[in-house]
Amino acid sequence: MTATTAFSPPTASASRSSGRAPIARLTWLLARPSAQSAAVLVLPGIAFAVTTALMLIVLGGGLMFSRWTLADNADAAVYQMLSVLALVLLLVPLASLGGAAARLSARRRDDRLATLRLLGATPGVVTQMTVLESTAIAVLGSVAGIVLYLVAMPFVGLIPFGGAAIGAGELWVGPGVLALVVVAVAALAAISAAIGLRQVTISPLGVRTRQSAPKMHWMRLVIGVVAILVAYLLLSSMAGIADMALTILVLGTGIGIGIGVLNLIGPWALGIAAKLSLRRAKTAAQLIAARGILESPKAAWRQVSGVAMTSFIAVVAGTGVAFVNTLTGDYDDATMLLLADVRTGIIITVVMSFLMVACSVGVNQAATVLDRRDLYVSLDRLGMPREVIESSRSRTVMGPLRFVAFGSALIGAVLVLPLVGITIVIAPASLLVIAGCLIGGVLLVWLSLKATSPVLTRVLSQPERL
Incomplete structure (x- = not known):
């Protein structure tokens, strides 16, 4: 019997008729x-x-x-x-x-x-x-x-x-x-x-x-800093723009650059932080977590990128709420309705971003367990306690999460500064929304880690399926 492979078509007649490997059939068989x-x-x-x-x-x-x-x-x-x-x-x-x-x-x-x-x-x-x-x-x-x-x-x-x-x-x-x-x-x-x-x-x-192992070049940081500077200058120029369409374009471009920079710098920053953690590692969980991040900084970034986006959005939302609260006075009904709609829009934006984070984190966590199945099974066979494996898995995510959440919020604050000023950025309402979103994001990731524990249990209970 002749085996069917991508480079050996199933039949001679099929080979003569098409001269190509049966891509669709092979894809279906392997998928x-x-x-x-x-x-x-x-x-x-x-x-x-x-x-x-x-x-x-x-x-x-x-x-x-x-x-x-x-x-x-x-x-x-x-x-x-x-x-x-x-x-x-x-x-x-x-x-x-x-x-x-x-x-x-x-x-x-x-x-x-x-x-x-x-x-x-x-x-x-x-x-x-x-x-x-x-x-x-x-x-x-x-x-x-x-x-x-x-x-x-x-x-x-x-x-x-x-x-x-x-x-x-x-x-x-x-x-x-x-x-x-x-x-x-x-x-x-x-x-x-x-x-x-x-x-x-x-x-x-x-x-x-x-x-x-993939390498993150330091030029990512240089390009990111230049991009943030360009976005800051763009947003600073909005005060002198009278055309509404141009104002919308500048505002959208500046905020878009900020979000793009997060994805550019994020993996590089996580790689640097993981190298420092590796040098200071004193326990098996710390060592495995640092090596896990260095194995693929991009994959580690994908684990926490949703919270990074939420942290950025939280700063914009928080300053928006604080700015609306400063608009006090005897306004007409149309203005009061507009302010109420602005608050509603801010809430919707934050809720939508959290839905995105919930999906991203949950799916990525489960997929990571499946992708690193051989590592977890090998550690289990060597006699490593389940608690240590869970601790290393948690450190691989929660360590970068704290670092990324703070950095993303900082970039967001820099970009909204020319729009509303430092007084609005550090206003109580702004800080309350920002803190609430950050705490909610961290809690969401922690819950997703706990929710994917059954996936790890199944992997360890079926070690023969490597």
Whole structure:
């Protein structure tokens, strides 16, 4: 009997007729859920579904405000400017969540495909298989996300803006936008998968034996500092801009740069902090945690990037609440309604960011246990107590979390400083919102760690499934 492989087609007739490996069939055979891979396929699908649903809700709200005119509401331009700010604050983290979903369980995929490369499969075959698998999961997740979006529309439509509930119909984005979002999510998954395969196609043996650890260059810090300076100068110039459209553009660009810098500097900063922790490590848990971060600073960043975004958003939200509270006086009904809507918008932005964090952290934590399955089983076989393994897992996440939450809040404070001034930034209402969001983010990550303990229990109870 002849084995069927990517480089040995199943039949001679099939080979003569096409001359190519059966990519779709091989992808299906290798991607079929098994005892250890079912969760690996389901987890990114869940992440894509939540990403799509949240993205559609955010886009629906933005499109609703864009349709408002001065005839509908005298403050339509203000609503549109604030909605753009909310879109920038939420869409960039949502895109990051989508990218993280596309890269989930990359180690399992890279190991499998690197083995095929060593057996003789061509780089083209490996790339096509990976892109096809990732794209299929993304499309299925997006379709599920559309269903979630349709279910959530009536409930989100109960939120009042402009003195009345906005209604579910106002959040409908239309079939064209639905199709574009599915295509965008699928493209994001395909591009992320293709980029992630560069190391597999270049050095399959190094990937299979895990010999190469990714390095974070210090130029990330230099570029990040320059970008923050540019964003600060942009936001400082807003006082002299009279055109509303230009004001919206500058505000969105400045905040967007700040969020982008977080993703740029974050992995490098975690790598530096982990090196320092490794030198000071005195227990097995501390040593394993530091080595776990250094194994892949990018993966460690993905564990806490959601809280980093929330910390950044918390500063913007906190200063917004404090600024609204300073507007005291005898205002007319329209102004009071606008201030109430601003508070509502801030609350929605924070809640949406926390939903994103909950999805990102929960899925990433479960996927990390599955990706590092062999390490945890090996430690268990060596006799390491379960408590020490749990402690190392907690330190791998909670250590970087505290560092990232503070750094992200600091960057947020620097960017809102030219907009509202130091008095608003350190106002009691601002500090209260910021502290509440930071505590909530840390608590959310801690709960997700506890919630994924059963996954580790299953891994340790079935050590033969390596």
